[in-house]
Amino acid sequence: MSNSYENYKPKWQERFSFFDQHGGPGRSEHQQALKALPLGRRLTVHLNFVSLLFWPIHFLVLGLWRAMLSLLGIAILLGTLVAILGLPEVVSRGLGMAVSVLAAMSVNYLYYLKQVRGQNGWNPFAALKKSA
Template sequence: MDSTSTSQFSPKWQFRFNFFDTYGAPNTPAFKAAYKALPFGQKIKVNFNFFALFFSWIYLFILGMWRKALTILGITIVLMILVSFMPAVVGRGVGIGWSLLVALTTNYAYYLEKVKGDTGWNPFAGMRW
């Protein structure tokens, strides 16, 4: 990746893209080591997306990742149906956990889409598991 290809993005996205380009996917040893060395604020910048936390699949549509958005929407609907049969506290816990998972995967998914050209349906590609 060169700087001209990411110059259309905000400095925050450029920082994230450069980090992913330098150290690879979140499931690689190089990423994990470099991530541990970052200050807390930069860890949040690289690994967490607040818009995705609150707006989930809608934010993915806004970013242009419609395939991944449809995948997240489908899983969200299935989860909503499943937790409707469970106590409310379980439903809230699953909802919070699901929102956090989407927030933690969005930045790398966007990198794959915009920099690497991966337009697949898997929003969790390259994650830690």
């Protein structure tokens, strides 16, 4: 577990350094430090636009297949419930967008946990809980 990230692209270096300094998204220190950043840097740390559009593929490319399978299972379950309950298509689309936004907000910290801390679990919500 090294604090040297020169083998990573600059965006990942910035994200990893931020997580090292301020912890994960569930911590109040993280939230305060994130609010202090300019909008562009805040978006770089907090959101991943590739995952917003292509989250299953992006998770696989990053080696986060466990979290991807869990999130995909949740998405399929939600879609099935919408179909069984006969809810309007707008509900299905809204839930799909919510899953994509959740993936985009989680992937940076999940990748940090995998690469830096050696944690590659099934929980796609690890980025949202209180962390060290």
